Amino acid sequence: MIRAVIVMNTQGKPRLLKFYEFQPPEKQQELTRSVFAVLSGRPDNVSNFVEADAIFGPGTRLVYKHLATLYFVFVFDSCENELAMLDLIQVLVETLDRCFKNVCELDIVFNFNKMHTILDEIIFGGQVLETSSERVLKAVEEISRLEKSASSVSFVPKSVSGRFGR
Template identity: 70%
Template structure:
């Protein structure tokens, strides 16, 4: 088994996800979209500086979205934005 990569270019940022070849590429693209929407809510329109200076927060957000190599909640991108994440980082 090999690895696959998907990327998405949004505004001035590129988001790249590398994953096992057994995973669905479209599901990973959806995960990228959900991740970016969550970052937008947490940082009020995410930019390069948010990523550089808040790298630990990005890891925490992604860790809450993926737990034990599985997505915590598989649903449309608009319904999956945990309040615990946004409340913690928007203060």
């Protein structure tokens, strides 16, 4: 089972935190900091796997990928295949890339909602849901379309009226 997905930048600022086992917010921050401490100390030429027993409890491992200014980190237990997890990060990144057309950190910061939607289409409750980025994309696009059509009727007018009200 996948325990957590963490996306953070190279300064250790969290950009997306998703824990599939509940952790209180302080604990989430603490875990993120420990993960960052481990990752920032690793040189580029080493493997992408780290034993995470000390951070997430016995038997856990993490796989990370360092792309541009971001770390993508998957934390999982002994039931998962490390190499496959690495591919799954690839699926996530590819999907983001197609969704945001050359994804960069800013896209993720301002669209963290959408990030969650994408992630929920790939990983579901700690299990792999879909590995075809095309299908993920289709689902996400459908959701944004629904969102837009709904908000064009109900949401936008409200916010416009809100602006006048101020």
